Amino acid sequence: MAAAAPAWTFIALFLPFLAAILAPFLVSRLGDRAAWIVALAPALSFLHFCGFLSEISAGEVATGGYAWAPSLNLSFSWFIDGLSLTFALLITGIGTLIVIYSGGYLKGHRHLGRFLSFILLFMGAMLGLVVSDSFLMLFVYWELTSIASFLLIGFDHEREAARRAALQALVVTGAGGLSLLAGLVFLWNVTGVTQLSLLVHLGDALRMSPFYLPALFLVLGGAFTKSAQFPFHFWLPNAMEAPTPVSAYLHSATMVKAGVYLLMRLNPVLGGTPAWEILLPFFGGVTLVAGALIGIRQTDLKLMLAYTTMASLGLLTMLTGFGSPHAIEAAVLYLVAHSLFKGALFMVAGAVDHGTGTRELPLLGGLRRAMPITFVAAFLAACSMGGLPLFAGFLAKEEIYAALATGNPRAVFFTAAALVGNALMFAIALAVGLKPFVGKGNQTPLTPHEAPVALWLGPVILAALGLVFGIFSPLLHAYLTSPMASAVIDEPTVITIGTMPHLGLPFGLSLLTVTLGILVYRELDRARALAAQMLEGLGPGPDRWFDQFVSGLVRFSARLVRIIQPGRLEIYITATFIAVAATLLVPLFLFDELPAMPSGPAGALxxxxxxxxxxxxxxxxxxxxxxxxxxxxxxxxxxxxxxxxxxxxxxxxxxxxxxxxxxxxxxxxxxxxxxxRLSVTDHRPPGQILLDGTIAIACGLGFALMLLKAVGTPFDPFMTDFFNTYSKAIAHGANVVNVIIVDFRGTDTLGEIAVVMVTGLAVLALIKLRVGRRAS
Known part of the structure; x- marks a missing residue:
């Protein structure tokens, strides 16, 4: 157990937030060149976390932080092991390239400073999420990612589609955040700890608890909504209304990976049970196949990639819940490879849009001569996504089939799902990374031209890393994937798979995947029509259901408001006093807590x-x-x-x-x-008078009984002794009552004064309003 220097880690965590504050001012003075300057913040954070590689690869972990409210066991603390370190490096490393890319993509945009501020806020939230140790810190950052994504998806707020997509993402992920909060409360109450570094060693106690299933369902609610698992997947493709830098970052290293991170983090605690190994593979498998089928139907490059991200998240969820160490190793490898090739391909889609004016696949072709650098990056990333040899994606695909293809009926089913999903994703990868650049050129809105360096730098680096990590896989395993798998499995694990093909069933399935992917690519139009026909036969999906749910909720709320808020003051007052009477009387009678009647000499009173x-x-x-x-x-x-x-x-x-x-x-x-202007006398009907009188008597009786109960309890002199002891010593006042009102309860007294002042102002406003109406 190694403790890192808290000050430097604290600074590294807050550098993105500091850059978010400075970005608008820098852009106002330097224009799009400011993106290169603010990119230094995530770059410095990346370098700081690189400093942990040697000790984390040696099997150590780093913890640190600051106590916030020790009496409540609340702290601002971090926990860095192989899992959180890999995520931190992906977030800051890819984030650096995304910031630079944003400066080129939105060059000349009047709100570039605001955009950079939002993307850096998003980065800081995700970085804080993956290194959080305390439950409170995890939840705060979890919700902050939802807020930041709302701002980014709705960045082009003048378009209705962008506003709808932002609201949809916020509603779905926000609801999941509340589910996660309840799940964390369950974990806290069952285990008694509020730190993930302690929780990961208490799996047996949690799995034996009768509250295991409620905690599991609540945690899965947060993870599934965040990582767009069926049936909560619909918000993710709609998030493509955001500018391309957001899509590239969202899908490669940030928000949608948060749910997968949570599942991997809690695998030692919640995993290893029938519920875990049924729910995660089932929903992950459905999401994988559904995402691949819907993706093959699309023609917009970003939407095609968005649905493959949905499919990839389903694959990661399926592997995490499959219940074997090999499956975890496959998930770890695929997560790293996916981050590289998906970030590259999304940035390629943005570069193509920038260079041609369109993202529609039927309008694109023959771009390799006009955009040679972009073509190289796209082709390398597509090869990694397809799992071809020498690429990191090949390592992941081989390990996936090695983990799934075990021969039992359950394994056969999920192997078939992985085979179909991977083949369709390879076809989409070729459609995005190859088809726009080969064949005959088409008429595009703009004359095709190569993107500026800010737009091709990111995809070239990420695509090249996919190749480098594949060739030099021992370094990848030593510093990233083996420590990450060890953290997820909670025991030392060494990944050894290399780039040389290994004859056997996994390699045969890989060849079959590549063959099917090429066949689907060659018949892309027919495959698209078949997928469309299949999906249309299923009827409206969750996206339409969301609209119907929101519309129904609005109508229900309107009707409810008309009932409980009719605009009549007497109804509000009546309801308030009924609630007061019920609060006072029901517990006394329901729990047999009625006070004893007082007795004493009457003459003295x-x-x-x-x-x-x-x-x-x-x-x-x-x-x-x-x-x-x-x-x-x-x-x-x-x-x-x-x-x-x-x-x-x-x-x-x-x-x-x-x-x-x-x-x-x-x-x-x-x-x-x-x-x-009121009637001189009270003209209420007898029934109303009887009701009001009953409520008044009930309130009076309730207060009387509550006071009798209070004064009937044994007197505790603790507060009396405290005020008598400290009024003179601390507040320098001999009048204890005055000291209590002015010093010990000073804020309370100020609040009472404020209430009286607001009441007086309201009365004055009513009087003036009445005088004004008479004058008019």
């Missing part, structure tokens, strides 16, 4: 009884008053009687306050009544 009688006479006067003004004045009798009782029991300051409140209340109410 003659004066007090006299004022109780005066208060009762005041109530009778109010009820029998001939007009409202008389009732208001008579209402003050009860307040004055209570003030005298306070005085008799030795509380003159409280009595004085009561006198002031009652006097002001009578004056203000009288003033208001004289300004409002």
């Amino acid at each position: 003659v004066q007090e009884i006299a004022f109780f009688v005066i208060a009762a006479l005041g109530i009778v006067t109010v009820l029998r008053a001939a007009d409202r003004l008389t009732a208001i004045v008579s209402l003050g009798i009860q307040g004055f009687a209570v003030a005298v009782i306070f005085l008799l029991f030795g509380a003159p300051d409280l009595s004085f306050t009561q006198f002031m409140v009652e006097t002001l209340s009578v004056v203000i109410l009288t003033l208001v009544m004289t300004r409002l």
Whole structure:
């Protein structure tokens, strides 16, 4: 267990947020060149996390942080092992290239500074999420990624489609965040810890708990919505309304991988059970096949890639839940390879759009001469996505089939799903990375031309890394994939697969995948028509269901508001006092907590009884008053009687306050009544009077019984002793009551003053409004 220097890690985590603050100011002065400067922030964070590679590869972990509220076991802390380090390097490394790419893609855009600020906020949120140790820190960053993605997807807010997609993503992932919060509370209550570094070693205790299934379902709710698993997948393709840099970053290294990260992080805790090994492979397999089928139907380059991301996330979920170490190793390899080739291909799609003015595949062709650098990057990334030898994608695909193809019926089913999904994704990879660049040139909105360096630098580096990691796989395994797999499995693991083909069933399935992918690519139009026919036969999907759900929710809310908010003050007051009476009385009767009636010598309370009688006479006067003004004045009798009782029991300051409140209340109410046009007497029907009287008696009885219950409990002198001891020593006041009001409860007193002030302003506004209407 190694502890890193907290200060440097803290700075590395907050560098993206600092750059997000500075980005608008730098862009306003330097234009698109500012992107190269703000890219230094994630680059420095990347270099900092590279410093952990040697110790993490040696089997150590790094923890650190700061105590926030120790009494509540809350802290700002991080936990860096092979899993979180790999994610941190992908987020900061690819993030650096995305920031540079954004400067070129949005060159001259009037809101470039705002965009860079949002993308860096997104980066900082995702980086904080994957290194979080405390549950609270994890949840805060989890929700911050949803907020940042909302801002990015709706960046072009003048278009309705962008606004709808942003709102949809926020609703779906936000609901998943609430599910995750509840799941974390379950984990906390079952295990008693709030740090992931401790939780990962408590799997047996959690799996044996009767609350295991509720915790699992709630955690899966958060992970499935974030990583777009069926049936929550529909928000992800719609997020393509965001600018291409967002799509490239979202799909390669950030938000959609957050759910997969969570599943991998909690695999030692929640994995290894029938529920885990049924739910994850099933939903992952369905998502894999559905994403590949819908993707082959598309013609927009970004949408084709978006659905393959959905399919890839399904594959990762399926592998994570499959229940074998080989499956985890395959998931780890595929996650790294996917981040590289998917980031490259999305940036290629943006470069093609920038150079031709369109992303529609039927309009593209023959671009290799006009865009040679982009073509090389696209072809290399497509080869890695297809799992061809020498590429990182080949390592992942070989390990996938080695993990799944074990011969039992369950394995055969999921192997078939992986085979179909991988073949269709290879066809899409060729359609995106090869088809636009070969064949005859088509008429495009713009004359094709090579993208500027800011647009081809990122895809070239990522595509080349996919090749380098494949050729030099021992370095990849030593520093990234083996430590990552060890963290997910929670035991030392060494991945050894290399780029040389290994004869056997996995290699045979790889050849079959490549063959099927090429066949589908050659018959792409027929495959697209067949997929469209198949999907249309299934009817409207979850995207349409979401619209219907939102529309129904809006209609239901409107009807509910008309019922509970009809605009009549007497209804609001009646409902409020019914709730007060129920809150006071129901627990007393339901749990048999009625107080014992007081007993004592009556002669000692003659004066007090006299004022109780005066208060009762005041109530009778109010009820029998001939007009409202008389009732208001008579209402003050009860307040004055209570003030005298306070005085008799030795509380003159409280009595004085009561006198002031009652006097002001009578004056203000009288003033208001004289300004409002009201009937002289009360014309309520007998039924309404009976209901109001019943509610009033119930409230009075409830308060009386609650007070009797309170004073009947043994007196605890702790607070009395505290104030008597410290009023003079701390607040320098001999009058304990004044010290309590002004110092110990100063904020409370300020709040009371504010309430009185707001009430007075409201009364003044009503009076002026009435005077204005009369004048008009």
